[in-house]
Amino acid sequence: MRLLLTALLLAACAENPAPEPPREPTGEEIARARAFLAEGQSALPGGWTFRTIPFGEDGFLRLGSASPESPRGSVLFVPGYTSSPELASDFLARWYALGFEVASVDLPGQGGSVRRQDDYQKTYTGDFSVFGAAVGTAVEAFDRARMSSGPLILAGDSFGGHSLLRAAADGDAEEADALFPIVPAVLPTTGKVPLGLAEFATGLAVRFGQGAEYMADNGPWVPDRFDPATFEPVCGDREDRAFKNDALMTLDPALRVGGVSNEWAYGMVRSGRDLLRSEALGQDARPIRMVLAGKEVVVRNDAAEKLCARAGENCEVTVVEEATHCVYLEEDEVQEEVHQALLRLYEELVR
Template identity: 30%
Template sequence: MTEPRFHLPADAWVGTVAAADGWPLRVMLATAEAPRGVLLFLNGRADFLEKWAEVYPDFLAAGWSVLSLDWRGQGRSGRLSGNGAGQIDDFATFVSDLDMVARWARARPGLAALPWVAAAHSMGGHILLRWLAGGGGAMLHRAVLLAPMCGLVTPRWMQALAGIAAAWRRARGQGEGFAWGQVAYGGRQQGAARRLLLTSDARRFADEHDWLARDPALALGGVSWNWLHAAQASFAVLARADLTAVRLPLLMLLAEREALVSNAAARAVASRLAHCRLRMISGAAHELLREAEPMRGEALRTLLDFVDVAARVEERA
């Protein structure tokens, strides 16, 4: 077994925060040496805190204390079924969990007075957009959406068929089962085909699996019919939302080689936001901050330059 190259910051607080319904959410708060602000980092589906351990020192070195969490049902925030499938009945639950963790952190000494920004990857980007559209995130000064999940690349006819199948399965009490083509965590998730969907950096791809070999309890497989139904319903909620009311300056970074989420759907969402800047990272696959160089460096520098404005404004005030 290969020892993981990157670990959570040694002095980070890692513990449990209770969601609104009491569900235990695993949360990390890492404090920068001389914090200029707080960066809320939201990871993606099936992710866990350790998977993104390489990027936390980059944020901390730039003066941003880092707040992150394992989403309900993944990482060490429990499981919503026993079969290893990704589950959720309603993405509103994720939005509520995000709001609760942000409120918990804001109540800690000294954090409310600092500038707050967010960086949200894939499903995390979708949840952040739902939170903002629903009037949350009032503490944020700026936010970056990294390959946000605004839609899937699957053809529309196939998504419609899957939606019908999901409704049929759920009506028969089979919603927790794996959706078509989805399997428990195993060799498929470690294979070259999946790697090419995520990153061209083989070593960074292996970092995830080094952690899962060390701590198999972190592993999560493909999505269930419940998750698929909830995702489609949440895309519809986002499509109906009045995004013109979101006045937050946003930066959306898209991956040129995106093959998981829909860049077209992300652009359509960006066009409805009053203050959203778009940038394509040439040559990059889905996981922009786990890509090979120079793509990762470009995405990271662009992100930090964008959120740095919030800290500089506060420092001049």
């Protein structure tokens, strides 16, 4: 054990080699991305518009929305890590077609929201209360301007699901009538490395001034990182959808997000443990409806289920057995199970 701790300490203190400068896409890669997206892969609902809202002292968030005539209710969606409203357009377009006013916000460090100054592609911070506050700011701004007088459902995917739960735990997002976390990243999976050991190692890196550095095997986004062979276990085998995020980032540098930093990884685990102990979440009277993936390999379903159990009868779990973590890229019939769960939640709110 002493040798292991020494190795971890040396790794945390070592100077990480600077990652290779990000390579710009080639003409062939740009052409492929354009052809892919021309097939309607990034179509947001009709009438979709983005606006910028202030966040904190000098930050800002990109908030987009669209509303059908006479919307039955409103759904604000928080995308996951490296994601954006453009990537989640299948969900947003389907909810719009079901009669909901829809909105989505980029979390700090992603999309068109405030970015780091040292490297705009790096994760924004390791303090996850910032992401909860961003969700709360977006909910408040959307609630003031929304067209629907029906219930407001706060939905989020993966990192976005974690962030909306963090907002609720911190007393933000009070305007939302219900919470709808989809494959929420309460705690990550860490493979053969015990979670506690991974937390200890990233914590050491933070303490020894390496918090903002990319974790091992992480770095800036590159246009040729997409590999269907490694992507399939995480996000399914729909290659006609799986390339979508990289196609978007190829054509729009503003959407690019790189790998995970030490401080972000450490912050996620600490925040997840806080969520599991949160008295506020345990006492939240609003309906919480979680959707989990049966083929999950990225986050720990047991942690999400434990959090839901602490919330008591207000929280229910739906497991979509054929879904991977990237449920928003799955077959239509798999996605439809998520949409039906949303409709059931809506019916509960208006009953």
